[in-house]
Amino acid sequence: MSRRSKMIEKIKDLMYQPEYIRNIGIVAHIDHGKTTLSDNLLAGAGMISSELAGDQRFLDFDEQEQARGITIDAANVSMVHKYKDQEYLINLIDTPGHVDFGGDVTRAMRAVDGAVVVVCAVEGIMPQTETVLRQALKENVRPVLFINKVDRLINELKLGDDELQQRFVKIIASANKLIRNMAPEEFKEEWLARVEDGSVAFGSAYHNWAINVPIMQKTGITFKDIFQYCRDDNQKELAQKVPIHNVLLGMVVEHLPSPKVAQAYRVPNIWSGEIDTVEGQGMISTDPDSPLAVMVTNVSIDKHAGEIATGRVYGGTIEKGTEIFFVGSMGKARTQQVGVYMGPERINTDNVPAGNIVAITGAKNAVAGETITTYGTKIAPFESIEHISEPVVTVA
Numbered sequence: 001m002s003r004r005s006k007m008i009e010k011i012k013d014l015m016y017q018p019e020y021i022r023n024i025g026i027v028a029h030i031d032h033g034k035t036t037l038s039d040n041l042l043a044g045a046g047m048i049s050s051e052l053a054g055d056q057r058f059l060d061f062d063e064q065e066q067a068r069g070i071t072i073d074a075a076n077v078s079m080v081h082k083y084k085d086q087e088y089l090i091n092l093i094d095t096p097g098h099v100d101f102g103g104d105v106t107r108a109m110r111a112v113d114g115a116v117v118v119v120c121a122v123e124g125i126m127p128q129t130e131t132v133l134r135q136a137l138k139e140n141v142r143p144v145l146f147i148n149k150v151d152r153l154i155n156e157l158k159l160g161d162d163e164l165q166q167r168f169v170k171i172i173a174s175a176n177k178l179i180r181n182m183a184p185e186e187f188k189e190e191w192l193a194r195v196e197d198g199s200v201a202f203g204s205a206y207h208n209w210a211i212n213v214p215i216m217q218k219t220g221i222t223f224k225d226i227f228q229y230c231r232d233d234n235q236k237e238l239a240q241k242v243p244i245h246n247v248l249l250g251m252v253v254e255h256l257p258s259p260k261v262a263q264a265y266r267v268p269n270i271w272s273g274e275i276d277t278v279e280g281q282g283m284i285s286t287d288p289d290s291p292l293a294v295m296v297t298n299v300s301i302d303k304h305a306g307e308i309a310t311g312r313v314y315g316g317t318i319e320k321g322t323e324i325f326f327v328g329s330m331g332k333a334r335t336q337q338v339g340v341y342m343g344p345e346r347i348n349t350d351n352v353p354a355g356n357i358v359a360i361t362g363a364k365n366a367v368a369g370e371t372i373t374t375y376g377t378k379i380a381p382f383e384s385i386e387h388i389s390e391p392v393v394t395v396a
């Protein structure tokens with residue numbers, strides 16, 4: 001079997017095991033390294049060739065977006081990562097970083113259960129970092145922190161060990177202040193970013209390495225070594241020892257929840273219906289046999305396949321060749337194909353169960369934010385989308 005067919009098999013197997021799925025977003029202030037990180041995660045996980053990462057921006061395919069240099073369109077890519085002998089399917093939803101697209105950010109955030117918050121070590125937490133972190137917490141999305149561009153602190157700013165630590169402490173404290181304020185009551189402590197448990201990682205997306213405390217303990221690599229690698233212009237070796245995809249995807253699997261865990265507390269927050277109904281309970285338990293409930297996060301046009309609606313399946317199973325109903329616009333359509341993602345590619349399957357990110361071909365006239373169910377079924381829509389605007393005051 002070719003490597004490609006094996007990967008398809010793996011993904012088709014994992015999509016039926018929601019405990020081994022992670023639906024995540026990467027959020028950041030502009031220029032803090034979200035694109036570089038996404039590309040290098042995909043390349044590291046073997047989902048695109050490493051030559052392409054850096055040159056080709058899979059997440060930034062829209063021409064308008066290229067021209068403006070900001071992310072507008074929410075797309076999805078997936079990767080398979082092995083952690084402690086178990087494979088996981090990690091779906092990465094692109095969350096637009098620009099505040100003008102607050103609605104899109106919220107929508108993308110509603111499709112994920114966890115977020116990697118990228119913070120540039122040089123600039124620290126910026127207003128937009130706060131905005132996206134707030135958005136995440138408001139949607140009950142659990143955050144982990146990645147402090148990026150550490151190479152610049154060492155090689156450009158020439159900071160010493162103490163100064164480096166102080167910067168990190170300040171960034172983590174600011175993030176935790178927001179988490180303490182905005183995380184769901186029952187998770188205020190659990191969700192704090194903690195250096196010691198590995199929910200904070202440090203590294204360089206550009207140079208492809210990252211480290212957190214559990215990896216330091218495992219590899220014996222210390223901050224002293226990191227200083228040395230950076231100063232010796234030998235970050236390549238560091239990237240071989242602690243590749244960014246390994247460290248960050250490990251952190252995602254370990255600290256961010258599976259749909260099975262997350263839907264139980266997220267659904268009452270993001271869905272407007274009665275929880276004590278068949279469909280409510282189905283979503284709470286990520287049940288593939290309950291009524292279908294999909295939230296559309298993005299609609300794009302494919303040259304060959306036409307309109308593609310991407311969304312999160314919260315309840316039931318979506319099948320190809322069936323009639324679907326749009327709850328908001330009360331329209332109907334027939335699914336031509338349904339599929340999941342492998343890297344940036346769509347892989348068609350017969351059906352896609354709860355917990356996954358689905359790509360639907362044939363969902364004519366679907367719009368982002370729409371709720372889809374099967375024709376003839378009545379369910380409540382996901383809540384109306386509220387925008388959060390840029391905060392005026394920043395957290396000190």
Ligand code: GDP
Nearest residue numbers: 028030031032033034035036148149204205206
């Ligand atoms: P985005 O706007 O958050 O998607 O940021 P990009 O990924 O496009 O990165 C912005 C700029 O920072 C680019 O020029 C990157 O090459 C650079 N960059 C990203 N990560 C790092 C890093 O870890 N170290 C250094 N030195 N530069 C980085």
